Amino acid sequence: METGSAPAAGRSGAEETARAPVDEPVWTGLPPDLLRMRRMLLVVWLGLLALAAGLVPGILVGPAWAAFTLLPLAPAAWGWVLLGRNWRSWRYAERADDLLISRGVLWHEETVVPYGRMQLVEVTSGPVERRFGLASVQLHTAAAATDAAIPGLHPAEAERLRDRLSELGEARSAGL
Numbered sequence: 001m002e003t004g005s006a007p008a009a010g011r012s013g014a015e016e017t018a019r020a021p022v023d024e025p026v027w028t029g030l031p032p033d034l035l036r037m038r039r040m041l042l043v044v045w046l047g048l049l050a051l052a053a054g055l056v057p058g059i060l061v062g063p064a065w066a067a068f069t070l071l072p073l074a075p076a077a078w079g080w081v082l083l084g085r086n087w088r089s090w091r092y093a094e095r096a097d098d099l100l101i102s103r104g105v106l107w108h109e110e111t112v113v114p115y116g117r118m119q120l121v122e123v124t125s126g127p128v129e130r131r132f133g134l135a136s137v138q139l140h141t142a143a144a145a146t147d148a149a150i151p152g153l154h155p156a157e158a159e160r161l162r163d164r165l166s167e168l169g170e171a172r173s174a175g176l
Contacts (some may be wrong), residue, residue: 025093034152035087037132042079046072092150101148111148116172117141121165123158
């Protein structure tokens with residue numbers, strides 16, 4: 001048995017090469033600051049939960065019950081790993097006619113937003129995002145099901161993306 005990939009039945013190798021996509025999207029991942037922010041939030045919230053889980057029973061029932069402080073450690077470790085996997089799954093690509101957004105570990109989603117269908121591009125940044133120097137880009141289209149977001153970008157990149165998408169959206173929607 002021969003290893004390697006053979007051309008499909010009835011097609012030559014040259015035909016297969018000619019059918020391969022030439023314009024592969026150039027994917028851009030999210031900055032590591034987003035992962036750092038999410039992990040910090042995980043530690044803060046589970047730290048508060050650990051304090052409540054150990055302190056309250058320790059005071060009310062007895063010092064032996066303070067061992068319940070250790071219970072949130074397993075979810076914290078599991079969440080730490082899952083946040084890393086989720087962060088690595090997010091990426092976006094600007095193509096000639098549309099924007100691709102890919103995300104998801106178990107359920108992979110790829111959203112294609114044509115520039116001509118965009119109605120509004122927002123840049124938002126909550127207090128925690130601002131503290132970490134991050135912003136999110138929210139894309140709104142006529143169909144609510146195709147609204148998309150790109151979280152955790154640096155503000156300069158978010159503004160650049162907003163301006164570019166708005167410009168391309170205006171240029172593409174002129175014929176509608």
